[in-house]
Every structure is written in structure tokens, then in C-alpha cells.
Amino acid sequence: MARRPFVVVPSLTAIAIGYRNDAATFIADDVLPRMPVYGESFKWTEFPLAEGFRAPDNRVGRTGRVNRVEFSSEERTSAVENFGLEAPIPISDIEEAERMRSQNLGNADPEGDAVALLTHYNLINRERRVAALVQNPGLYPAGLRLALAGSDQFSDFASSDPIDTIKTAMGSLLVHRPNQVTMSFKTWDKIRSHPKLIRAVKGGLTDEGMITREQFAALFDLKKVLIGEAYLDTARFGQAPDIRRIWGNDMVFQFINPAPARGSVTHGFTATYGTKFAGRYEDENVGLEGGRVIREGEKLKELIVAPGAGFLLQDVVAE
DSSP states (O other), X not given: OOOOSOEEOHHHHHHHHHOOOOTTTOOHHHHSOEEEOSSXXXXXXXXXXXXXXXXXXXXXXSSSOXXXXXXXXEEEEEEOEEEEEEEEEEHHHHHHHHHHHHTTSOOOOHHHHHHHHHHHHHHHHXXXXXXXXXXXXGGSOGGGEEEOOGGGSTTOTTTOOHHHHHHHHHTTSSSSOOOEEEEEHHHHHHHTTXXXXXXXXXXXXXOOSOOOHHHHHHHHTOSEEEEXXXXXXXXXXXXXXXXXXXXXXXXXXXXXXSSOOTTOOOSEEEEEEEEEXXXXXXXXXXXXXXXXXXXEEEEEXXXXXXXXXXXXXEOOSOO
């Protein structure tokens, strides 16, 4: 078998795996947790909704036959996708950084810096994919999505009722109540000051100030309150930056099982094949003297597998 013309370097791989942004910035791994798969193509089994709630007659006469039931299922198939980026570094940059380090003139590391930045860009792309997937109204049944408008939006403190609206959303899921909610920082920054939420948390003593994530979670019996804070430059390359939040003005309520067993339910997950990797290869076309190309990436597939275990509350706050 021919060897790949790409060397995976342990030191670079360690940087890629260990690199982390602030947990409050990137939340994709909590919204759609990673689950290992054992091949680039993979399958899972989906059981019909009705079979989970049937109550077939199980009364048996003294000499009668026991009633038989049959089970059915559908096998679903998908495959991971390859996501990665690379960056060229002239050999002159690498040699100059080595010279400076040897003389204690600095700690420049062009290759390590490249891995860190490539990892960051790949994280932004993953965050964008997950946000687009779970905020897509087409992936929710009609009864599990609701768009707010006008005085119903939570930014209207005088008229809106976030408690009643959120209770309705959470009570709409099939079988399981949501155990986590995801929203943008803009949405959270507005609703944490909503007078009705403040009064509910503080026993009606005041409607001023703000509530915490922990208080919001306790009020609605949620395990996680995820706030998306990551930014994305939406401008085309070469144009003036247009920096915007990745997460929109929606709230996504989910029942997430981080380790679903056979027959259990989870709104979605991220199929992960292997681990993140980083490495280098030589490229004589980088600069006058040639150079190295640093590559970082992973193999993933983000999936919504149980649409009935999520609720999309759209346009929660006004623009």
C-alpha cells in the first residue's frame, strides 16, 4: 500500500488537539455532541414512532395463545465529510525563527502558530455548520417550531410573556422534555433583563437587574444553557470585514443524550471518525527557497436524527 505523501507530526497534532477557545465562545460540541464512528461510512437504526407507545392486548386466556407483536425499523446511512485547511510557510521564515530562538531573542514558532490559526478557522466553520443545521426550520415538524413577531418577541418587555412561551415550547417535544437550550449572546443579553423572568426568579420582590444562566436553568429545569458568542467575518475575501455573530435570534430547545444506547433518543449528534490531526509536507513552490505546508483537519458529519426531540423558537428578539 502506497504511503501518503503527508507526514503527521506528533508535536503538531498535540497542538491541534490541545487548542481550545473559551468554552463560552464555541458551543458546537455541546449542541451536537461528538460520537465516534468506526468507518467513514456509518449506519444507525431508526424505529417507528408508533412502536414506542403501543399497548397491544396482553391478556392471555387459560388455554389461549399469547398475542404476538412484530417490530420494524429503518436503517439509515451516512458518511463523514473531510474538513481541513492548510497554510504555506517559507523555509526562510522557519529558519529565522529557529535562529532567534537559539539566541534567546524570541519564541516565534511559525508552524505552531499556523496550526493554532488553522484550528481556529476550522472551529469557526464547525460552529457555523452546527448553527445553520439546528436553526433550520425545515428540519423541525410543523408543531415543533414557532416564529415570534411584534409584541410576542421577548425584546418587548411590556407585552411579551417569555415564561408561558418557553413552557409551551418545552411541553411540545415528544416523550422527553428538553434538557438544554441554545441561543445567541444577543438573545441572552436581552431576555436575562426581562422583568417577568426577574420577578419569577426573585420571588416578585423586584423586576430590576438581570438573572444568571444558572437561575434560568433552574426556572425551566434545564441542565444546560448554551450561549453562542462566536463571531464570523461574512465578507468575501479581500473585502472590508463584516463581523457578525454566528448564532441568530432563535432559541433551540433539545433533548440531548450524550451517549445514546440502542433504542434511546437524542436530537442530534456529530459523527466523528478518528481525531483531529495536523502535519506538514515540503513544497518547493513556496517562496524562492521552498517551504513547508501545514495542514489541520478532521472527519465529521453533523446530523439531526430525531426531529421530534427538538423545538425551534424563531425570532425571539427583534433586530
